[in-house]
Amino acid sequence: QAQAILLGIETSCDETAAALVVREQSGRGIIRSNVVRSQFEEHAPFGGVVPELAARAHVEWLDHIVAQALAEAGISLEEVDAIAATAGPGLIGGVLVGLTTAKALAASLGKPLLAVNHLEGHALTARLTDGIEFPYLMLLVSGGHSQFVLVRGVGEYERWGGTIDDALGEAFDKVAKLLSLGTPGGPAVERMALAGDPRRFRFPRPLLREERLDFSFSGLKTAVRLQAEALAPLSEADVADIAAGFQAAVTDIVAVRSGQALDRFASELPGVVPQLVIAGGVAANRAIAAALAEVAKIAGARLVVPPIGLCTDNGAMIAWAGAERFALGAVDRLDVEARPRWPL
Ligand code: KG4
Ligand code: ZN
8 A cells, every 4th residue: 555645634522623644555654743722612611512612613713723734744735645534423513514624625636535433533543553453442431432342443343332321521521510620520520539538438330230331320420419419518528539439430330341341352352362442531531541451451451542632532533544444445425424423
């Protein structure tokens, strides 16, 4: 395969992002630029992402972000070999902004278009950052998704389980809101948890006794709410102890499930060294990352945690997923549709 330069565009949630990634002939990926503009400030007053505001901010910023990504990479649009953009799943207004921009660029430049599944972007990132070989298990834990996916190859994904209600990052965000810790919730809960006693409250670990590789966080969230209401008004120590108890519960849940998933890996792929890749913003949580490192060690598995800036939403992961598909000869038609829902 010849070297290819990909422009990647990501607009499926509250990050306006563009990147230039080179896939070398050897299959190695190089990030030439990776520009992410968070819409945190726009949504902060509302305590969550407002889809209409997100779409408008993507419209306002995307051209600038693409221009900046090209400038930082020192690559001109004419030198780009193909344009990749997230085509779903995500907030449809934002997805349309990115995908339509990519279509316009592809049409006007006469370059191929790759309509990328956002989840595929997360799933293939570890090949860009760590050169990991197939097969491997991905645990995606973000604000919008929580799932185990067996990645056998480009386009070969098996969903082994996932959340039946809230995503893990969403649970962190809701608990943060409940404890008036502000947004983004995950880092705030983690900070408070450091000061708290994780044993004062024993919160439930839903589904943990069951064999299936699914998560459920809404019952846990309710237990946290009821505890907070029972203690109100909360002292600083109460808040810290609740945060610590919640984090201990989710850490347990994620660790036990990941251990079970690695067991399944070992039994379904005998003789293959198990590999676990983490994706999504919750990968930034040190307690969870430490627990996963322990689980991987016990299972004799290799754990890959890409740099956090590439675990969260970004354009490089979309460019790279596009590059991997492009290298296999895949391209999409200019009338490809945006998809609010799109399982891997
Ligand atoms: O992947 P991401 O940036 O966005 C998507 O949802 O696609 O993930 C953001 C999520 C938020 O829910 C945020 O609260 C959570 O990741 N998060 C954390 C931490 N940092 C971010 N959760 C727990 N601990 C953290 N340190
Ligand atoms: Zn994401």
